Amino acid sequence: MSETATATSTPTKPAAAKIHDTKYTRNQPYSSKVLVNDRLTGPESEKETIHIELALEEGMAYTPGDAVGILPTNRDAAVEAVLQVLGFSGTERVLDHYKVEISLEEALRTRLGIGKLARGSVTQLAKLCGENCPEGLKALLGQENKAQAEEYVWGREFIDLVKEFPGIVTEPQQLFNILQRLTPRMYSIASSQAAHSDQVHTTVRVVRYTAHGADRQGIASGHLGERAPVGAEMPIFLHENNAFRLPEDTSAPVIMIGPGTGIAPFRAFLEERQATGQKGENWLIFGEQRSVSDYLYKEQFLSMEKDGLLTKLSTAFSRDTHKKVYVQDRMQENAAEVYAWLERGAYFYVCGDASRMAKDVETALLDCIAKGCNGTLEHAAEYLACMKKNKRYQRDVY
Template sequence: MTVTATERPKLVTILYATETGASEDVAGALSREAEAADLTVTCQDVADFDPEDLDTLDVLLFVTSTTGEGEVPYTAEEFFEAVESEDCPDLSGIRYSVLALGDSTYEQFCEAGKRLDRALATAGAVRIQDRVDCDVDYEDTAAQWRGSVLAKLIGEEAAKPVAEAEIAGSVERSPRYEPLTACVTENRILTAPGSTKATRHIALEFVDEPPAYAPGDALGLIAHNDDGVVDALLKALSFDPAIQVPSNGRMISVASALAESYEICALTPRFIEGWSKLASSPGLEALQSDDKARIAFMHANHVIDVIRQYPISGLSAEEFISLLRPLQPRLYSIASSQRVTAREVHLTVAPVEYELHGEARRGVATGQLVLRAPVGSQVQVYIQPNEHFRPPAPTTPIIMIGPGTGIAPFRGFLQERSCETNRGKAWLLFGERNREFDFLYREELEGYLSDGILTRLDTAFSRDGSEKVYVQHRIAEHADDIVAWIDAGAHIYICGDAGMANDVHDAIVQALARSKQLDAGGAENILNTMRRAKRYQRDVY
């Protein structure tokens, strides 16, 4: 049920659950606007909110992203468990609204926000504004949601000055990022000849004063599309590359717009819907009512494939770009410590390459870094802080679990610890395909082990034996040691894909349950306590 608020709330609580900072940005803007409207506001990361205080709230405004395949941000898991539990208290005294951020190229689009909206309603909370789902170009949609929520809380007339101030810029806004120029100083393959991968180490030096960053932070790359893909689109559409089109408030050539400003590879529901209308295609039109078929079609085709399969004559360049969504920055875990590399920042990048419709296709950003960023070239980047993945005090024992490119932040952790004279124990579990070809940063890691910076190094190379072995199997093998380190105060960090992170989590739960003679729930409680104390942290993609 959705109702219109009839009185100004005593307190507006704004919570956000974020992976990349977008939810925090939206929540911060809402907080500033609510304060400008003379509302009493508290705005905080859901990780710092105690779910037991839920039933004391008056108005709850929640901004959440979705990660992986429909999963909630890791730091919000405890909150979601509380509101989705059968033991969730009666929340009929709460008025609420949810803004969900996601990526429409994924099947479980905005699923975290949908789950939260359902759970709050099931517990009796009353919507003051229907949930709004945002794609990656969320800014305008999020601003509309903020305006609607404020109007419901304080009335349309009272909300107008705040909206006008936001438009005029008199309400302070925080930019999503401020691009900086960096020069490529190193771009080398980490894997050995014979590997099935070509993972790279890339070093970038800031041209101007370097920004501060900490181990665990990410680097945002302002991505550019491959000129070859741009040329293929222009040819397929019979566009003159010099035709001028509006882009970000200025007129530029359509070739430049496609190269710099728009997502021209991955299909989106918006593009399919728009193209189906222009092409009058029953096949494309049928995808609008079949979510699974549409997602399958999006995974099996790129924009260029739709253009070739369903050609349209007489389409203008401006009409075409109106179907595209803005090209988004890509985030990479930083693989260095500024105390060691000073003006540089390092990345560990695995290129995305595959064949589709008989053609080689590459990831937009990895293709740019691996193939189009030679030493001496420049790229635009920014620092994305990650407060939820910072290493503990240098004397604190630490367990780091990072297979593949998940090793990146832990290289930064170890560089940071190398600057300390008084260090706690450090244990790294690393995994890849083959020891001979894919042991990333092997000499460095063995050097850290020899110097005592790294106390223990366990590896899992999945294709070296008759049976595949992964890092979670190593955890099971050394379960007693894992628990002993936990009991000694160790912090656990996991970096890598969501499937691996879940398998590792389950292995740790089983280790705790067996060692302490607990059921799975009891072991989960230990990890939940560690998570609240920031002793169990994950950076998952």
Template sequence: MSNVSDNTVLPVELLGKADELIKGLSKNQLVWLGGYLSGLGLQDGHSETAPIEVEEQQSAQTNLTILVGSHSGNSKIVANSIVEQAAANNVKAKVVDMADYKVKQLKEESNILVIVSTHGEGEPPVAAEDLHRLIDTKRAGDLSGVSFAVIAMGDSSYKYFCQTGIDFHERLQKRGAQSLAEPILLDVDFQDHLDDVVSNSLSLFGSKVASASPAKSSDAKIKVHTNSIYQAEVLEKVKLNGKGSNKETYHVELSLEDSGLEYQPGDSLEVYAVNDSKLVKEVIAKLGLDENQLVQVNKEELTLIEALQYHREITVVTLPVVKKLSAYVGESDLNTLLDNIDELDAYLDGRDLLDLLYDFQLELNAQQLVDALRPLVPRAYSISSSQAEVGEEVHLTVGAVRYEKNDRLHEGACSVFLADRIEVEEKVGVRVKQNDGFKLPAEDKPIIMIGPGTGIAPFRSFIQERAEQDASGKNWLFFGDQHFETDFLYQAEWLKYRSSGVLNQIDVAFSRDQEEKVYVQHRLLQKAREIYQWIQDGAYIYVCGDQNSMAKDVRAAFIQILQSEGGLTPEEAEEQLLAFRKENRYQEDVY
């Protein structure tokens, strides 16, 4: 006779073994195990047990707190997708901005999902700075009752890829929290994998995500994405630099007619470029491959030349790509280089795939090459127009990237595509990218804008917007470049806004017009007293451009101004600037 009654799931002898197994598990481990077993039941088609498992899972998992540290908004895209999917599966989840979260709250949580980006030299976004620092101190408390996972977002072309997320993972573990998995590292193409990221993240916490229909996941994705790719017609393309300039900057106007796309000053436009066919053919020839060889790209069959021209990154080589390619190198030099991250970072700076192929002998077939390379992702450019003024158009300010390295010309994939290979009346794929961390304040607030070179782009949109709004707040622009005569971008427009009173002040720094180089930070220090008065009047400060030197030098200049004019110590001045950043009174859009 069977020992199993009509409503018993396991035989008596197996119940005893199950009881022994679960005795040593914590509450959070039981939650995870419940979700894992329920997922197995669904995969095997045991639908009759699903209602019982759902009920147990819902009662066990009462909360998932998603802590978001974002700069440009990508982390929020992922977080919102997870929340929508969680709701579709009756899992309670809430999103909290790290800027609004106190470290002492951590020990009160049961389940935490950290989603955080990295920028600069492995630095956290402003919203995450406090939590990133304090979680490594005793103020975080004992977190042994907390289960967590981390989604780290970054760009693998940078040395400290996803470093902030890795820091959170290590520091939470150090405080005793239980890691459910190694950090999930997301690159710039994260949206291509969003459904899998959502599903895998929730499953770590025992979610019933496996029972959701694919349609729900897809619907959630559509809702949180800014927009789909739009084929925009090129209306105009004008070179802004004068004859004899060392720079090559273009003003590009694109049509958004009937697209329904909307953007705000401070947002960016993602542009989908096509690789230069000449470079593609050189790569294929160096490897001795057939350009018409068929390969698989995202389940689509393409020729090798199509795959490399339209779908794979070849102008930038990243650490993950080098690791994959190292499997096809006979000599040990490349693997030795991989052992030293600083040497590798220096080596990769400015090199493309063809450089790598000349420096190391690779033996691989067409499919292996395509599988090893990173997807060709869009490049984001700060929008240099206000929709309030230009309507169904969007304007960009693009500096063409060209440089000599290893005795041959290298070109930026997208900047030179826009400069050379796309013409007026042709179309290019674009998508608006919101930037919540770079936004105008209320109309009556004064603003100080620092944007050398193409960093001027968002400030053209700012001034257009304020002119259209007839805003009462004062506007002060600092612009810098090499030469006054050839590189004063949008000079006529700034003079028009200056004479009409929209632009209250403009200060310029042309570094090569005198023996001693002068940059925007020098102009800031020269106007220290007046700048400090604007700050006292509530001014918002905006910085756009190069993050490696300019942004750091401008930051140092403001700290010096707070010291000299405000009477603060160096430490107090740094704290004051940090406070401004948290209050969004000091915003950066740097690259």
């Protein structure tokens, strides 16, 4: 491992963040206008991924690597269905989390999470019925029944619970004890302000699935996918993430691994480097299911490759070939080059799925390092630890 020194040498600091406007927060969001809401995936795709552009007020600033928080509302039909099952009209008055009086209908639309069912909601509902708890509900309580409860809540929503165990909720205010707060969802920013001064862009995968005989959708991604047309207002706030930054040394090379919506911050990085004339080399590895329908931002990336901004553009479309190919396979195929880039001081970034991809990419990275330096995996782990310490290995996974 002759050149490990590169990995251990004094790091170039990640780019300094802009001074962030703190006027708007999750509790006091900015009411932004939707400027663009376009589907990125083709009609044949199994996924529905959309590109959203939102307007910013003057003074609102972000840095590539940051996220935008979006406050969703529940669907009218879902609110109506819950009211109907509970036998409430919606005009009943309740106190919200800040003790402000609002209608039950507003509470269910904007304050309470009536989507995916939480285990805590099952427990809280049971508490309301005390001694007279139905057997089926009792069987989901306590540490000893945790696994059954986990299985029960998977794919279910609040409405399924109150349909199965009716008559327990008698007062609208009780819902504030049973249900979790409707929380904002984070989305990696997909744009650079150097290119779009008064806008913030995101790349959103609309979550849809069928479970327990009903079609479900994610609350925020469903809102953006179905009820956020151009001109609609969305409450948003900017969320700083100093742990995911382009190198401060604008000539440092970067390798970016961004399958699926993990591509978002790398579009931001590349737009930033393009708009500010940064000279560092850029290698993007993008992965999805099919090139014909799932190649997100294809034209833009091909044009960046043509212009020389993207030194290297690699893609892995898992369903295009008989043998499934993923981003980590592209890394393995290009192991010598990955290592050469690292030895030249490249920063290595990963964004996207935390459950499997991030682990598989790390394993592939260790392999590339071990092969490159003719060393053991132990040596590679040390090398990677140095990269981490020097902020040359950064992940934004969710």
